[in-house]
Amino acid sequence: MTQFDNRKIKRPSMLTEKQRSQIRACSKDEKSFEILIDILTSQQKSLEHAKSEFFSVIGHELRTPLTAIQGSLALLAKGVPGPLPEKAINMIEIAIENSIRLRDLINYFLDLQMLESGEAKLQLQPVELKPLLNQAVTNLKPFAARRQIKLILQEELPGIRVEADSDRLLQVISNLLSNAIKFSPSSSRITITISDHGTMGCFSISDQGPGIPESLQPVVFDKFVQADVANDRQSGGTGLGLSICKAIVEQLDGEIGFTTTPGSGTTFYVELPAAPPDNEFTRRQKRRTTTSQ
Numbered sequence: 001m002t003q004f005d006n007r008k009i010k011r012p013s014m015l016t017e018k019q020r021s022q023i024r025a026c027s028k029d030e031k032s033f034e035i036l037i038d039i040l041t042s043q044q045k046s047l048e049h050a051k052s053e054f055f056s057v058i059g060h061e062l063r064t065p066l067t068a069i070q071g072s073l074a075l076l077a078k079g080v081p082g083p084l085p086e087k088a089i090n091m092i093e094i095a096i097e098n099s100i101r102l103r104d105l106i107n108y109f110l111d112l113q114m115l116e117s118g119e120a121k122l123q124l125q126p127v128e129l130k131p132l133l134n135q136a137v138t139n140l141k142p143f144a145a146r147r148q149i150k151l152i153l154q155e156e157l158p159g160i161r162v163e164a165d166s167d168r169l170l171q172v173i174s175n176l177l178s179n180a181i182k183f184s185p186s187s188s189r190i191t192i193t194i195s196d197h198g199t200m201g202c203f204s205i206s207d208q209g210p211g212i213p214e215s216l217q218p219v220v221f222d223k224f225v226q227a228d229v230a231n232d233r234q235s236g237g238t239g240l241g242l243s244i245c246k247a248i249v250e251q252l253d254g255e256i257g258f259t260t261t262p263g264s265g266t267t268f269y270v271e272l273p274a275a276p277p278d279n280e281f282t283r284r285q286k287r288r289t290t291t292s293q
């Protein structure tokens with residue numbers, strides 16, 4: 001696959017237009033305005049840097065003891081130190097489940113933090129949607145089969161290519177597909193389609209699940225949002241999956257959204273810039289290299 005661009009995720013603009021005009025209003029002249037902007041921008045940069053250092057230290061400090069806890073629990077569950085009564089084994093299983101949940105929470109949270117701060121590196125490539133969707137379907141088939149859920153990949157898939165980071169895009173597809181499976185009734189169907197929207201390539205994942213409750217719809221991409229705590233505890237989610245999907249898709253200059261009918265199903269869709277022909281990638285790549293020199 002042709003690699004045509006390695007870039008850091010776009011950083012959000014440091015100062016908003018409103019903040020800039022407030023600063024302009026209290027600046028004596030253009031020069032003092034520029035100086036103030038520079039000072040504030042560099043302060044914001046160092047605050048962001050400190051924040052991301054903080055998260056990475058916290059991440060390490062949490063992950064290291066958690067790995068040790070998980071190791072000990074696994075040994076206990078296997079009966080390595082000696083046989084345990086049934087009740088103790090049940091309690092260890094609960095502890096293992098919760099330690100997995102905590103590990104996922106830490107990993108998802110750090111991933112989201114990296115995406116939002118612009119530290120996550122994206123490897124942009126022309127990516128064909130069909131093989132990637134196929135891969136996600138293959139990976140998640142056993143999970144769907146356990147609940148007799150059929151995953152249907154549209155038969156006549158156009159060979160659409162988009163500009164994306166294939167690992168990150170697979171992460172988005174897997175999150176959306178696993179949500180669809182998790183929230184679908186058993187013996188239902190999930191349909192995946194690809195469509196060509198001119199300058200954008202699109203895929204969608206439709207389920208026959210309960211839909212997203214009206215109260216949740218405006219905030220469903222926010223962090224830690226889950227419809228029903230009891231149900232989600234059972235399904236073991238963190239409530240960060242959709243926030244991560246949104247962060248990735250936006251960094252890829254795409255759009256993510258959904259349509260839902262409570263009681264009859266939900267469709268999540270993702271639109272990404274269509275990949276131009278290979279010779280255009282090479283031209284762009286050359287232009288980027290020349291400008292960055």
Ligand SMILES: Nc1ncnc2c1ncn2[C@@H]1O[C@H](COP(=O)(O)OP(=O)(O)OP(=O)(O)O)[C@@H](O)[C@H]1O
Nearest residue numbers: 179180183211225226227237238239240241242266
């Ligand atoms: N296809 C869907 N049908 C119905 N509800 C959904 C669907 N997808 C997401 N939701 C609702 O949105 C919430 C947030 O989804 P999100 O993927 O962010 O978290 P999660 O799936 O609960 O946890 P995680 O992704 O960490 O496993 C879900 O808990 C669920 O209530």
Ligand SMILES: [Mg+2]
Nearest residue numbers: 175179241242
């Ligand atoms: Mg999820």
